[in-house]
Amino acid sequence: FCEHRFKSSPTFSGGSMFYFGVFQETGKSLSSEVKMKTQNERGLMLASLLLVSLCVEAAAMLDVRLDVHWELWKKSHGKTYPNEVEDVRRRELWERNLMLITKHNLEASMGLQTYDLSMNHMGDLTTEEIMQSYATLTPPADIQRAPAPFVGSGADVPVSVDWRLQGCVTSVKMQGSCGSCWAFSAAGALEGQLAKTTGKLVDLSPQNLVDCSLKYGNKGCNGGFMDRAFQYVIDNKGIDSEASYPYRGQLQQCSYNPSYRAANCSRYSFLPEGDEGALKNALATIGPISVAIDATRPTFAFYRSGVYNDPTCTQRVNHGVLAVGYGTESGQDYWLVKNSWGTSFGDKGYIRMSRNKNDQCGIALYCSYPIM
Incomplete structure (x- = not known):
């Protein structure tokens, strides 16, 4: 809101006629200001009435059968909103996402989909909001791909790999x-x-990476890329443990302490671009691999189980995740991917993404790994 202020009147001297003239002009100015203020107040009142009207209209369109479910969902995810208008707006988004999930799962029950969806903590968000908050990867345009020995089909590696079973993946x-x-x-x-x-x-x-790798081109909470983080660790000669440098979810002053260094790396390498065979080979022989994917499909956010297969998924990657294995489920080849959206996402925080489907979602475009 604009705040209207009256200028203080100057000190006047001289005859009464002059004073009267100034008073008369000031009166006109005051009258104009009062009228303007009144008009603004009326405008605000009308805007408020319109907002309330829209809120009532939107509320009337909500499914009353879901009232209890909405309240339970908010409680289970600790959701609160500043006012009734925002509550209604979020309820509309939640119902829309619930309809998407219900329709998709009906198709899955008829064998038309290879995966199921479920409501989670992102149910009251738009796709744009999810991307702004959770998927802000910024792939560099000048990637220097170091020669990698993982070329070919990966035919001589195991049919399935899961590094969680080898004790190489944290929570x-x-x-x-x-x-x-x-x-x-x-x-x-x-x-x-x-x-x-x-x-x-x-x-x-x-x-540690969020706070301290800005000069490498990363942007804290506004995006970055994994190779830049690796380069920081190389130059810094280490990275602290989570216990000594806990996650805060916002950009802070760099507080790296070499006394708490928990790991280091000497270099890093990219795999051949778009080569799923190379990714399979690397996962089988090297370990978990940093990958980038397109996470913009509405179905991605609500994945629950099965093998995620969305032909509309693009090669425009925007989200950094960790590939920790691969395998086949019900005849569908998949990559086992660890996300960073909490355990209420997907299968306890993981998603199985389609493998051998023309590099779906761009998962093999920017694969990289550090070398100790």
């Missing part, structure tokens, strides 16, 4: 509304190599 994390997916992906790849090399599974600090 699923929640990045929150900070666009730090890239930091969690990089930390996860480093954790995997540390565990594979030393036998010790240690949670490393994504916050």
Whole structure:
């Protein structure tokens, strides 16, 4: 709202006629200001009435049969809104997403889909809001791909791999509304190599990467990329543990302490661009691999189980995740992917993404891993 202020009147001297003239002009100015203020107040009143009217109209369109479910969902996810208008707006989004989920699962029950969806903590958000908060990856345009030995079909590797079973994957994390997916992906790849090399599974600090790798082109909570995080760790000669440098979900002053260094790496490598065979080979022999995907499909946010297969998924990657294995389920080849959207996402924080479907969602475009 604009705040209207009257200017203080100057000190006058001289005859009464002059004073009267100034008073008369000031009176006109005051009258004009009062009229303007009155008009603004009326405008605000009309706007408020319109907003209330729209709120009532929207509320009338809501499904009353879902009232109890809406309240239970809000309670289970700790959702509160500043006013009734926002509550109604979020309820509309929630019902729309619930309809998407219900329709999709009906198709899945008829064998038309290879995966199921379920409502989760993102049910009251638009796709745009989810992307702004959770998927802000910014792939560099000048990637220097180091020669990688993983070329070919990967025919000589196991039919399935799951690095969780080898003790090389830490618990699923929640990045929150900070666009730090890239930091969690990089930390996860480093954790995997540390565990594979030393036998010790240690949670490393994504916050360390968020706060301290700005000069490498990363943007804290506004996006970044995994190779830049690896380069920071190389130059910094280490990364702190999560226990010593806990996640805050916002950009802070860099507080790296070499006394709490938990891991290091000497270099990193990219896999051949778009080569799913190379990714399979690397997962079988190297360990968890940092990958980038397109996570903009509405179905992605509400994935629950099965093999995620969306032909509309593009090669425009925007979200950093960690590939921790691969396999086949009900005849569908998949990549096992660890997300950073908490355990209420997907299958306890994981998603099985389609494999051998022309690099669906661009998962093999920017695969990278650190070398201890």
